[in-house]
Amino acid sequence: MSITPYPMTFGATLWEKLNSINGFNVVFSNWDYFLEGSLVTLQLTVISVSAGMVLGLIIALMKMSRWRLLSSVAVIYIDFFRGTPLLVQVMLFHFGILPIFMDSGPFLSGVIACSLNSAAYVAEIVRAGIQAVDRGQMEAARSLGMNGSQAMRYVILPQAYKVVIPPMINEFVMLLKDTSLVSVIAVMELTHRGKLLYSTTYEAAWVWGAVCVVYYIMTKTVAMMGDWIERRLATE
Amino acid sequence: MIEVKGIHKSFGRLEVLKGIDFHVSAREVVCVIGPSGSGKSTLLRCINQLETVQSGHIFIDGVEVTDPKTDINALRQQVGMVFQLFNLFPHKTTLENITMAPVILKGMPKAEAEEIAIGLLRKVGLPDKDHVYPAQLSGGQKQRVAIARALAMHPKVMLFDEPTSSLDPEMVGEVLSVMKDLAHEGMTMVVVTHEMGFAREVGHRVIFMDEGIIMEEGTPAAIFDNPQNPRTQSFLSKVL
Numbered sequence: 001m002s003i004t005p006y007p008m009t010f011g012a013t014l015w016e017k018l019n020s021i022n023g024f025n026v027v028f029s030n031w032d033y034f035l036e037g038s039l040v041t042l043q044l045t046v047i048s049v050s051a052g053m054v055l056g057l058i059i060a061l062m063k064m065s066r067w068r069l070l071s072s073v074a075v076i077y078i079d080f081f082r083g084t085p086l087l088v089q090v091m092l093f094h095f096g097i098l099p100i101f102m103d104s105g106p107f108l109s110g111v112i113a114c115s116l117n118s119a120a121y122v123a124e125i126v127r128a129g130i131q132a133v134d135r136g137q138m139e140a141a142r143s144l145g146m147n148g149s150q151a152m153r154y155v156i157l158p159q160a161y162k163v164v165i166p167p168m169i170n171e172f173v174m175l176l177k178d179t180s181l182v183s184v185i186a187v188m189e190l191t192h193r194g195k196l197l198y199s200t201t202y203e204a205a206w207v208w209g210a211v212c213v214v215y216y217i218m219t220k221t222v223a224m225m226g227d228w229i230e231r232r233l234a235t236e
Numbered sequence: 237m238i239e240v241k242g243i244h245k246s247f248g249r250l251e252v253l254k255g256i257d258f259h260v261s262a263r264e265v266v267c268v269i270g271p272s273g274s275g276k277s278t279l280l281r282c283i284n285q286l287e288t289v290q291s292g293h294i295f296i297d298g299v300e301v302t303d304p305k306t307d308i309n310a311l312r313q314q315v316g317m318v319f320q321l322f323n324l325f326p327h328k329t330t331l332e333n334i335t336m337a338p339v340i341l342k343g344m345p346k347a348e349a350e351e352i353a354i355g356l357l358r359k360v361g362l363p364d365k366d367h368v369y370p371a372q373l374s375g376g377q378k379q380r381v382a383i384a385r386a387l388a389m390h391p392k393v394m395l396f397d398e399p400t401s402s403l404d405p406e407m408v409g410e411v412l413s414v415m416k417d418l419a420h421e422g423m424t425m426v427v428v429t430h431e432m433g434f435a436r437e438v439g440h441r442v443i444f445m446d447e448g449i450i451m452e453e454g455t456p457a458a459i460f461d462n463p464q465n466p467r468t469q470s471f472l473s474k475v476l
Contacts, residue, residue, distance in 0.1 A: 136319060
């Protein structure tokens with residue numbers, strides 16, 4: 001009894017085999033296309049988180065305000081942006097609200113929607129951070145004669161930021177992934193480029209697989225940077 | 237210097253202060269003693285409006301603290317407060333803890349504030365601890381820095397809220413001795429304390445509080461050696 005050997009084609013090297021696959025070629029010959037897309041994604045994320053941090057701080061302070069009007073506005077704001085899908089918010093702002101005020105392109109619409117959304121999450125992070133600071137700190141600052149905002153600025157916020165950094169890095173990672181939703185308004189970020197490449201090549205597994213890998217590299221890098229920052233703060 | 241007239245204070249349904257009247261003259265040291273929950277700390281916190289009262293009036297140096305029109309921040313600059321748990325700012329060095337308020341609130345140049353702060357640190361016996369963070373200090377050292385921080389604003393009155401209650405026994409003495417020096421310099425002081433020895437030795441007048449009322453007040457000798465009120469007698473028999 002003899003064993004029939006496999007045909008010779010199966011003996012080709014891995015590299016030769018991969019090159020015979022169309023999807024592999026689609027992905028690797030378009031590496032710069034993905035790179036540009038990931039840069040747009042990063043831009044969207046960095047701008048939105050930065051704007052979200054400023055706005056989120058304001059909303060957090062509003063929510064803790066003694067004035068009912070301010071705190072109610074903040075509560076409604078946070079409820080709305082956390083209680084509705086970002087995908088819907090993106091479309092609402094791009095097609096519904098922003099055209100009333102300006103002629104905004106998809107990128108600007110995407111940044112605005114993501115910033116407003118992120119601000120709601122940041123506000124809750126900041127509020128938790130402020131409330132984690134011991135009550136005695138506020139009392140000590142006030143007993144020296146500082147007013148509420150001086151105490152906040154010089155005593156409370158400088159202590160709250162350490163508590164706030166880990167969840168803030170988490171928010172950055174979440175938003176980085178959520179920016180994929182602005183592909184629905186044709187912002188040329190990573191996911192939208194994946195869509196376009198897929199619709200011309202039909203190499204679903206290769207294209208979306210590659211998109212996943214690029215997202216993973218970005219989120220992992222941010223998370224590692226976050227760990228580094230946390231370690232530095234811990235030793236400070 | 238301090239005038240308290242008929243103040244009532246409730247937390248929800250719990251009435252903590254049930255009509256308190258007392259006064260503190262300039263350069264006087266008044267010690268407030270009494271069991272836990274008697275309202276002594278609340279009384280002290282009402283004086284600089286960390287707690288608001290439901291009724292009654294408080295005056296400091298002729299200015300009504302309880303008047304909503306009074307600029308309470310300006311007034312608090314003249315009233316130093318020392319807390320049971322120190323409440324130093326952990327993100328600042330001891331020097332920065334002391335200079336912060338004068339620089340921010342009085343617009344004092346940093347160099348001048350630091351000079352004053354170093355003088356104050358020397359005064360409380362910590363001349364070499366200027367660039368240390370609070371976490372590196374012992375409890376007694378923290379409390380002495382807290383006293384220096386309050387003194388940096390040149391207050392007319394100092395309020396002490398159980399300043400030694402959270403200290404290890406061997407550190408109580410160093411804090412009390414700083415307070416004693418302050419009293420001898422003529423600082424007007426209201427001290428809520430469980431240190432009966434301090435109250436007897438340094439206090440000009442002792443107030444015994446229980447259940448939100450001033451039960452008895454008088455000279456240390458009168459209160460400690462010859463208490464009239466049965467509540468005072470029973471309290472002192474337990475603590476002395």
